[in-house]
Amino acid sequence: MAIDTQALVAAAAAQLIDAVRSVRKDYPGETIYGAMFHEFYGDGTVMYWPMVTVGTEETLAEVVAEYTAQSGPEAGLAESLRWSGPDLSHGFEPVPAHQALADEVQASAGAGASQWERQYNRWLRCFPKAAKQATKQLIAEGIVAKSFVAVAADEAGELIPLSLTKRQLVAHFPEYDDAERERRRLAALPHAQRVAELLPEAVAPRYQGPLIGEHESLLVACGAAAIPALVSVVRHETLARGDVVAARLLAEINIATPEVIDALDGLMRAKKAQQNSRAWAASALARLGRSDLILTRIAELPTDIVARGLADPLSSFRDRGAHRALDYAPVERALAERPELEPAFAEELRPGSGYCALSQDEIPTARAALASRWEVVRVHARAVLEDAGVPA
Numbered sequence: 001m002a003i004d005t006q007a008l009v010a011a012a013a014a015q016l017i018d019a020v021r022s023v024r025k026d027y028p029g030e031t032i033y034g035a036m037f038h039e040f041y042g043d044g045t046v047m048y049w050p051m052v053t054v055g056t057e058e059t060l061a062e063v064v065a066e067y068t069a070q071s072g073p074e075a076g077l078a079e080s081l082r083w084s085g086p087d088l089s090h091g092f093e094p095v096p097a098h099q100a101l102a103d104e105v106q107a108s109a110g111a112g113a114s115q116w117e118r119q120y121n122r123w124l125r126c127f128p129k130a131a132k133q134a135t136k137q138l139i140a141e142g143i144v145a146k147s148f149v150a151v152a153a154d155e156a157g158e159l160i161p162l163s164l165t166k167r168q169l170v171a172h173f174p175e176y177d178d179a180e181r182e183r184r185r186l187a188a189l190p191h192a193q194r195v196a197e198l199l200p201e202a203v204a205p206r207y208q209g210p211l212i213g214e215h216e217s218l219l220v221a222c223g224a225a226a227i228p229a230l231v232s233v234v235r236h237e238t239l240a241r242g243d244v245v246a247a248r249l250l251a252e253i254n255i256a257t258p259e260v261i262d263a264l265d266g267l268m269r270a271k272k273a274q275q276n277s278r279a280w281a282a283s284a285l286a287r288l289g290r291s292d293l294i295l296t297r298i299a300e301l302p303t304d305i306v307a308r309g310l311a312d313p314l315s316s317f318r319d320r321g322a323h324r325a326l327d328y329a330p331v332e333r334a335l336a337e338r339p340e341l342e343p344a345f346a347e348e349l350r351p352g353s354g355y356c357a358l359s360q361d362e363i364p365t366a367r368a369a370l371a372s373r374w375e376v377v378r379v380h381a382r383a384v385l386e387d388a389g390v391p392a
Helices: 005-026 057-071 077-081 096-108 113-124 126-140 166-172 174-187 191-203 215-220 223-234 240-253 258-269 275-287 303-314 329-337 339-348 360-369 375-387
Strands: 032-038 051-056 149-152
Touching: 005 032, 005 051, 005 096, 005 126, 032 126, 051 057, 057 077, 096 113, 113 126, 126 149, 149 166, 166 174, 174 191, 191 215, 191 223, 191 240, 215 223, 215 240, 223 240, 223 258, 240 258, 240 275, 258 275, 275 303, 303 329, 303 339, 329 339, 329 375, 339 375, 360 375
Parallel strands: 032 149
Antiparallel strands: 032 051
């Protein structure tokens, strides 16, 4: 069922316009600099229509003063709070009619996770359009100054650039421009130099600079060029504290060279290594198609390492980066050899823990797994088929 995006945009624009008009009427002495949609929420079963907050220089100054009184002066505090809707005082909740529209979108999304995600993303993208539409009308009516901007301020920040022109984005959210400039600088570097710069922030991040949270994906995008550096980390030759992340990123690159397999196998078997590191090494081996290395040592490896390793290709982690086709055989073989492991697998693959998303080619495998002798396999197969919108 299609959603009426034009109606959603019109309703959202009217919501923001009404909020700005209300602040202009009730607080005529305040300087309105912008407005924002915020508090977006959707979890697959419900969508909430966002709030609108109107920002004024006066209310911003008040909240900055409050934070400063509580915690002392902080550089950049005003900039960080300027577009923080929950911190500002002129907030407006959606009316029941708005939530009814969100409920209609939810009802149209269907049962499959991928279908729901697509519909939810279409709905989210109505709000940057509404912000632009409302901005144009408010300026035309003279209610706000020409410098006024409105944005859809989602938690990930993905909707903010869609709400503004390039000039507005640079003026009000310079961090976006800095990030793009840094991405382009890295992309222009030779592979070896790019990997060398990305590696420390990816596996042992300091959370500094404009690309916070992106270093892992950028390193994975380097593909085979990143493998020697990540193998060095797994072997504890460099950045030893980053072995968990390095193992996971090798799984996401998913190129099973002898060096990669040897390094991960060594970490998995290293009794002096931390158990979490060993378990992630096992997970990476399984995702690289080498579950056999876990199964041949099933009697000597701790239960947690076996269960986490073999279950990982069935979890949502599998879908990060490149991955291999769905395969229940390693789990079924482990259970056939050691039936007492079933509670551990049931815990790893409990409903709600996050399952992999099926491709069309994997549907027959999931259907066949409905006849498995093992309940944990049947439960997983039934759930992923349902998420894919396929009758079990």
